[in-house]
Amino acid sequence: MTVGGKIAMRTRTHFPLGSAERPLRVAIVGSGPSGFYAADALFKQKGVHLRIDMFERMAMPYGLVRYGVAPDHQSIKRVIRSYERTARDPRFRFFGNVQVGRDLPVEQLRQHFDQVVYAFGCGSDRRLGIPGEDLPGSHTATAFVAWYNGHPDHRHDRFDLSGSRVAVVGVGNVAMDVTRILVKDPEDLASTDIAHYALDTLRQSRIKEVLVLGRRGPVQAKFTPKEILEIGSLPDVDVMVRKRDLELDEHSLDEMRAKRPARRNLQYMMERARLGSQGGSRRVLLQFLASPVEILATDGRVSAVRVERNRLVADEQGWIRSVGTGVSEVVPVDLVFRSVGYRGVPLPGIPFDERKGVVPSAQGRVLSRRGETNGTGEYVVGWIKRGPTGLIGTNKGDSAETVRSMMEDIRGREAGPISADADRSVSRLLLDRGIRPIRFSDWDIIDREEQERGRRRGKLREKITDPAEVATLLDVRRRRAAVG
């Protein structure tokens, strides 16, 4: 077209989202496995140009891999290496020490990013809802786990291990972790990355017996065979099961036939029931069809738990649940660990399903209260999407599903150019709010320092648990770098 004899140049103001001219800007909230698997899946999308900013409430990355996986399960923690590779991609930025919803409202994330992925997991615990649950000496298993893993929020927790008998409520893998740490020889933890204060406490422990209570039967136990076998293989530790707890009703028999892990668990428990006590100095007593209905105190501290005997009933869908028989006994215990599952915590500004404790979603797309995709480019992955189930690897497929939805949603969409300043604007926004984020290069400094501190103590790593110490360490290094 000519205007006044000159050719009018049509400047294009919109480009395909994800093109070189208009890269897709993605925020990921949470730096645990599901967040990193989402980032990895996004980077693997062919022909899609994108940048990822990951926000993490804690100063350090890796969420439950750092603060949840047991210190004697270092092989599981090795997945961090692949997350590290993702974090070093030039298209990736890490912002630790930033709590979305408090330091950075979700509205601002929506303004700055084309798509936001919530990967913040389940920050709380399910409750038993029984009298005495909050007595001194009754703890959540997750607090104990976070404490021995050097989680800054739990470094001041205290666990009195001076008694001889502990009850662990629940028969999932967290219950197995807690049980194992309680009965294991602490010297076998000494060279790991366990927090030094936890190791000291475990060295003083007088616990001789861990009573593990499963409300349903042995077939419905959620622990994986590997975990129970690991406890059974600990030197000087007996795993004991009552024979009567292993008698199966017809529904459990059907369930067992259909589930290989349940068969292996049962086989193992039958073997242990047959063997009985082997004279170990510490023992784990697995009890099934047993629900705590009250935690009792003496002088204001846990001294016993009232345990009700259950029976199993199956509903029309075949789901087997436990029902109390009204028959109960009082079992003296010195400590209770409630290990009945995690629970999601709502994030201000995004929908939340109170009943399920998750963000409602379909194929990873966040749904509005009316059950519609809310159209704001918001997604979920991991536990806050599907609930607190599955192993670390389960998150890979889960995150891939969400990323497929994200890619479908940008197909054919165009957007205006990003301002040259866009990358800096997030950092500036945080600075304006007085937040000093921890970047991945900062984490490298902390990582090296923790490993060095570990070496000095003859262990893999000594985690820095005091946030003030992290800030001081980074200040010193930054000052030195500025001078140098």
Ligand code: NAP
């Ligand atoms: P989980 O596997 O869901 O186990 C929770 C346990 O609590 C179940 O036995 C459940 O029994 C019981 N429970 C729930 N409410 C109860 C109540 N009111 N009274 C008595 N018992 C109750 O959860 P988790 O152990 O917290 O583990 C979370 C996820 O992390 C799991 O997928 C787990 O495999 C994974 N994880 C893996 C590892 C590992 O691989 N080493 C380590 C830790 C965690 P019901 O079955 O009857 O509901």
